[in-house]
Amino acid sequence: MQFRSNSTSTDAFGSDIKTPKLKVKWFYAADIPNSKPDWYEYTKSKEPEKFIPFSNYDSFRLEKCYQSITDDSIDQTVQVSEDRLFQVNLKNFELSPVYWEGPVYEVRRGCWFDSNGLPLSHSLTQIIEGGYQAKKPYLYGDDIKDTKSKLLSKISKETVNKFNKSVKDKNKHQLKEAQKEIEEKADEELKLKDQSLKDIQSKHLDLLDLENGKTVLYCDERNAVMFPSSMNSDFELDVIRNFGASSISLMSVEKISRGYTEEMGKTIFDNLPSNPLPDLSEIFHDEFNDSFNPNQKTDDKDKKLADREKQTNDLNNLMDLENAESTSNRQIDHLILCIHGIGQVLGHKYESVNFTHSINVLRSTMNNVYLHDDRYQKLAYPDDDVNEMKEKGELKPQFKNNKIQVLPISWRHKIDFHPTRKLQSYDENGNHRLPSLSEINVDGVKPLRNILGDVVLDVLLYYEPKYVNQVFDAVIKELNRVYKLYKEKNPNFNGKIHIMGHSLGSAISFDILSKHFEKEKPNTLSFEVENLFCVGSPVGVFKLLEQTNIKAKQLINEKDPNSKFCVSPECKNLYNIFHPCDPVGYRMEPLVSPRFANLRPEEVPFAMKGFNTQIKGLASLGDELSEKFIKATSWFNKSKTKEEAKDIEVPKTTEELASEENALGDIIKNITKSSENQDPDDIIKKKSLSEKDLQDLTALNRSGRIDYSLPMGVFDISLVSAISAHVSYFEDQDTAGFIMKEVLASDRSPVERKTAQVYK
Known part of the structure; x- marks a missing residue:
């Protein structure tokens, strides 16, 4: 049975009290997937431990769809996240990518939470919420004054009508009698309710046994505790009842609570790893x-x-929790x-x-x-x-x-x-x-x-015929599949x-x-x-x-x-x-x-101006200047930690110290003199493309060029750098900026003239 909405309860004394409103928040697992694509040969070995709340926007949409689902519902998926690149299957409670194959993660409808603010599993939540609806712990809270206040506000319509009539008739005697009747009825209900709570506890009606060998004890309208079913003596149960929902920690007793609070969210995000993914x-x-x-x-x-x-x-x-709403459409x-x-x-x-x-x-x-x-x-x-x-x-x-x-x-x-x-x-x-x-x-x-x-x-x-045909088939089918799916999901x-x-x-x-x-x-x-x-x-x-x-x-x-x-x-x-x-x-x-x-x-021009741009620009000053820059960098770093390393510093010769300290000066001198002392043979030569050249190139690219070289860093010469260069285009700002610029400028007309640098 799935509990979707709040209901109204009638207690043994005739008072109509609605089930307290439940604040739901949807979560997704972020560490252990339920499954991965077949080629990973993945087997789930443990349950997820890290759950993250969806954005308020996505959580609202998920809850709205969940409440509207019937047994006859065909579509039980909701697209979520930035640009709606992911989807939640509300039948299987799973999160998966829309346009590509990838890991599938568990989704939880957060109703009941552990002491760390993480949602309990869907199946466990259903059982505990079912017990909550049946046992109505919100009717036997331990705050007598608060309960009396609630009862006074829940008096019957007949009493209210009688009170209003007495005021209208300006009959002071009737007014006093009506007020006295209200207070006596509330006191009577409170006494009966207090006795009812004692009866509930003596008969263990506040307990719910679970199939996993644990028991839930409902404390009040929001709090409960979960503990091993073997802890069933009167002494143990009395201690749990008295201290279970308090701040006192009891061994093997886990506090759980009903409804999401913003404080839970802060705790969850504080515990997430802060390290970014490596390049x-x-x-x-x-x-x-x-x-x-x-x-x-x-x-x-x-x-x-x-x-x-x-x-x-x-x-x-x-x-992208912050931008889920603004980017969804x-x-x-x-x-x-x-x-x-x-x-x-x-x-x-x-x-x-x-x-x-x-x-x-x-x-x-x-x-x-x-x-x-x-x-x-x-x-x-x-x-x-x-x-x-x-x-x-x-x-x-x-x-x-x-x-x-x-x-x-x-x-x-x-x-x-x-x-x-x-x-x-x-x-x-x-x-x-x-x-x-x-x-x-x-x-x-x-x-x-x-x-x-x-x-x-x-x-x-x-270059093997057997495989190249497989490659063509796979790529063409995947291109068409993703394009068709994107058009379906984005008809405009x-x-x-x-x-x-x-x-x-x-x-x-x-x-x-x-x-x-x-x-x-x-x-x-x-x-x-x-x-x-x-x-x-x-x-x-x-x-x-x-x-x-x-x-x-x-x-x-x-x-x-x-x-x-x-x-x-x-x-x-x-x-x-x-x-x-x-x-x-x-x-x-x-x-x-x-x-x-x-x-x-x-x-390719630098994507953004900044210190990294200036560092990369030093490459054009040559190997000698690069070496001086390395020395200058070393000097800066050592100066910064000089006091910390004073006791263990190895003595250096005067020549070595002078070389390091003069490195920065050499860089500045080289920069200022580069334009004055430049060798004529080193000056980059340019030429205008002929009409024939321009025709051949603009027919293939409106810019008049096809080959584009990315900026080269000062230290980019090694075997590791070579392999890294081949795989790191996607994290490179210059690549991203250049492609974005050319895409956004797609409507521009072909150039009518072009100047290019030449080797000789």
């Missing part, structure tokens, strides 16, 4: 450290605990579908290394960049004055929407190849015919091979669709848009693509190996015998974005024409 680059640093320092490996239990905390944080960021003009590339197998080792997390980070980064830079705000609202969009320096609520939605497209789990699993191929005896990839690794650098195998394995699969959406492909995902999306698969394949995209963003892309080297050029479809002459060597992605604008340290990223413009090899890639 992917941090994870790779840890993996390298573990691989080459096996004696320093983190304990498995610690890793699992850390993973759960990361998962909790990630889910909380996704739910926001206008979306641009939908970006992101296709993952290589390295997703690492998601089996690290909960946070998965594409869904990466896209959630990208979405959050875009929003953060948008809110802090009016250049993007102006692009999103071209008809509004930027100054009028703000109030006291902050954007007005109606302008906080960047009008962009970003969703992940995952396909790797649908391909039947895994580094640690044997292929499903058997000999005549039913034994595996082939080993797994991990079993053919050599021992010399096995840790490094394991890491690189997890990261770059998928590139090899792309009529915006532009963009595709962002990372690494191998860019090659897949490029080939899909170029129809570079078997001609008989019936699967095609259900939508047109505005912009294709290839990020950290190997498309350049793939097409070079295929001896293929990239050319806009409208510029291909079918009569030209070389036209069969040209590919044309069906999108309005093609972007190739890469980090200088990314070993997987290659240029595309030289494949349009070899003469473009002399053009330097267009530099």
Whole structure:
């Protein structure tokens, strides 16, 4: 039986008293999922311990829908959180993502709470609330004065009418008699009620036995206690009755309370982990450290605990409790579908290394960049004055929407190849015919091979016909599924669709848009693509190996015998974005024409101005200046902690101290003299593109360029930096800012002239 609403009770003495109103709050588990997608091979081993309340807006909507559900209700789901990216199944009490496959978490309707403010399970709540409705503990509270006050306010209608009539007739004698009658009746009911409470306790009518071996004792209208059923002696029960609901702690007695309070919420959020999820680059640093320092490996239990905390944080960021209402129906003009590339197998080792997390980070980064830079705000609202969009320096609520939605497209789990699993191929005896990839690794650098195998394995699969067809089928179906579902959930959406492909995902999306698969394949995209963003892309080297050029479809002459060597992605604008340290990223413009090899890639501007921007800018001053900067940084850090480290400081020579202290001065001198003493050969040369060059490039991108290089940091040269560069685009502000800028400016006309930097 499900208890949905308050009811009216009639006690043995004829007093009609409504069941106290129940303040409900909905919660979701944030640490232990009920289930995960099949490829995780996950089995739930314990019950969740961390529950977080939904936003007031979502909680209200969940309760409203819950109260309206009948046995005949077909749709029992409610979309929640920022942009309604998640849904709650009110039949199964579970929270799951709407547009992608991911962990499924328990949901609880918070009615009864433990002493930590966490909601009891749905089944236990139903039983305890059922006992509450039946035993009516709100009728035998221990505050006699309060009870008398309530009884005086609940006198019968006949008495009230009699009182009113006596006042109207101005009969003082009748008035006194009526007042006396009211007080006598209240005293009589109070005595009877006090005796009734004693009878209830002597007959143990305030107890409810549970199936889990525990007993609930109802103390008053809001408080109860739960304890082992073996504690059933008169002495134990008397002690529990007298002290159970007080602040005194009794062993094995757990206080529970009815109804949510705001104080509970404060306690819950205070106990949540505050550590943000690490960057992917941090994870790779840890993996390298573990691989080459096996004696320093983190304990498995610690890793699992850390993973759960990361998962909790990630889910909380996704739910975005503060903005759930303001973003639930926001206008979306641009939908970006992101296709993952290589390295997703690492998601089996690290909960946070998965594409869904990466896209959630990208979405959050875009929003953060948008809110802090009016250049993007102006692009999103071209008809509004930027100054009028703000109030006291902050954007007005109606302008906080960047009008962009970003969703992940995952396909790797649908391909039947895994580094640690044997292929499903058997000999005549039913034994595996082939080993797994991990079993053919050599021992010399096995840790490094394991890491690189997890990261770059998928590139090899792309050139095996058996797997490439699986990849195309999986990606096209998933793109169409997500697009169709998004249109169903957002019927008013009529915006532009963009595709962002990372690494191998860019090659897949490029080939899909170029129809570079078997001609008989019936699967095609259900939508047109505005912009294709290839990020950290190997498309350049793939097409070079295929001896293929990239050319806009409208510029291909079918009569030209070389036209069969040209590919044309069906999108309005093609972007190739890469980090200088990314070993997987290659240029595309030289494949349009070899003469473009002399053009330097267009530099992606910094997303936001600040100290990090200035630090990155030091890279252009050269290696010598970078070394001086490192020394200056070291000097700053040591100066800051000089007093603390005074006793253990190792003496240095005068030359060493002078070198450190002069480092900052050298930097300043280099900056001020750079323009005066610059070598003519080091001056960056520029040239205007010819009409022919501009025609070839603007046909592929309205900006007149395809290749875009991200800013390079001072310290970005190492093997770890190279791998990190390939996987960390999604958490990079410059990448997020550039893609957002180009998406919001999609309607701009092609440039009519263009200047580019050249190598020589």
